[in-house]
Amino acid sequence: MVESNESYSVVLESVTKIFENKIRAVDDVSLEIREGEFFSLLGPSGCGKTTTLRLIAGFEEPTSGRVFIKSREVTHVPPHKRDTGMVFQNYALFPHRTVAENVAFGLKMRKLSKEIIEQRVTEALRLVELEGMEQRRPHQLSGGQQQRVALARAIVIEPAVLLCDEPLGALDKKLRQAMQFELKNLQKKIGVTLVYVTHDQEEALTMSDRIAVMEGGKVIQIGHPLEIYNRPGTRFVSNFIGESNIFEGRARVLDGGRLEIISDDGFVIAAQSDKVKDGQIVTVAVRPERVQFVTSEAKADNKLTGEVESVNFLGNSILYRLVLPSGRLILSLMPNRGAVQIRQRGETVCVGWSLSDGVILTS
Numbered sequence: 001m002v003e004s005n006e007s008y009s010v011v012l013e014s015v016t017k018i019f020e021n022k023i024r025a026v027d028d029v030s031l032e033i034r035e036g037e038f039f040s041l042l043g044p045s046g047c048g049k050t051t052t053l054r055l056i057a058g059f060e061e062p063t064s065g066r067v068f069i070k071s072r073e074v075t076h077v078p079p080h081k082r083d084t085g086m087v088f089q090n091y092a093l094f095p096h097r098t099v100a101e102n103v104a105f106g107l108k109m110r111k112l113s114k115e116i117i118e119q120r121v122t123e124a125l126r127l128v129e130l131e132g133m134e135q136r137r138p139h140q141l142s143g144g145q146q147q148r149v150a151l152a153r154a155i156v157i158e159p160a161v162l163l164c165d166e167p168l169g170a171l172d173k174k175l176r177q178a179m180q181f182e183l184k185n186l187q188k189k190i191g192v193t194l195v196y197v198t199h200d201q202e203e204a205l206t207m208s209d210r211i212a213v214m215e216g217g218k219v220i221q222i223g224h225p226l227e228i229y230n231r232p233g234t235r236f237v238s239n240f241i242g243e244s245n246i247f248e249g250r251a252r253v254l255d256g257g258r259l260e261i262i263s264d265d266g267f268v269i270a271a272q273s274d275k276v277k278d279g280q281i282v283t284v285a286v287r288p289e290r291v292q293f294v295t296s297e298a299k300a301d302n303k304l305t306g307e308v309e310s311v312n313f314l315g316n317s318i319l320y321r322l323v324l325p326s327g328r329l330i331l332s333l334m335p336n337r338g339a340v341q342i343r344q345r346g347e348t349v350c351v352g353w354s355l356s357d358g359v360i361l362t363s
């Protein structure tokens, strides 16, 4: 059992939500979200992100488990009494009301005085940089501006926890990146705890203090973005967050925790771990950016020779697909250092990576 703890804004304790007696949308999820934290729920479509957020907001009640906000159990408390604000993916603005009326909505519901409402609406619109747009209606605003109105409407009630469900999903890439930056700044400025739902791994990596990766209604891994990226715990996480070269094989334990992983097709790679037993079947993930070109004479913990099968120019980097004599494909991501350095399709190249670049996955 989780005891009430001052430093947590949101606590989910073994929360399960089953729809229609059979759809396990959220499956035994436990989370502790710290005060002032930017916490993301990340995972593919249908993994239970929105349902988790709705359970925190109170739009759904769990089938089992408990929900706490600011140390108070709210499992059966209705949404408007939970001290949360929500921003929906489609903004859900009132089309016939002005910007100011949209933002004032939650304050009117709380029956605050006209002066206070006016003052707080002005302040919220200032925070999202929409001063002067008070009298416009949603259709007279761009997507990014509508998104800010939705944000202002949520923060104006000064909730303890702000819940955002893919709030930037409808924006184009440039605007989304600008808004990511602004949202993060705003969150730190007002100090609100933010629970952010996204299926976009880059967005989660750039914005979050911590990320919970979800799959099939379960939280698979929780950690700092760097930890999730550099030390994914499972094959699912390592492939969902960026790309990885995956090697599977039987481990032979050598001195000092060095491992030789021998796959069925006789392929051998070197890795390092003191947790693996001799003879154990393990999976090793190596990020493409760790697989770098080396000269054929170079010494490397792992060195492979292959043929360039394809070259993808990504602007600041180049993604190579190499095919090894065994037919196995290897991804290598190289920084763009100018045209001379770029290898062509059909060229034979050597790539290498060091022991510590291989991450041993548990499942």
Ligand SMILES: Nc1ncnc2c1ncn2[C@@H]1O[C@H](COP(=O)(O)OP(=O)(O)OP(=O)(O)O)[C@@H](O)[C@H]1O
Pocket: 019, 020, 023, 024, 025, 043, 044, 045, 046, 047, 048, 049, 050, 051, 052, 199
């Ligand atoms: N009201 C409902 N009734 C029945 N099933 C539901 C209901 N809401 C969600 N589900 C199911 O629960 C699962 C999780 O849905 P949820 O909306 O939480 O996923 P999500 O991670 O937000 O996905 P997306 O990225 O597509 O928004 C899905 O299988 C979905 O079909």
Ligand SMILES: [Mg+2]
Pocket: 049, 050, 051
């Ligand atoms: Mg969703």
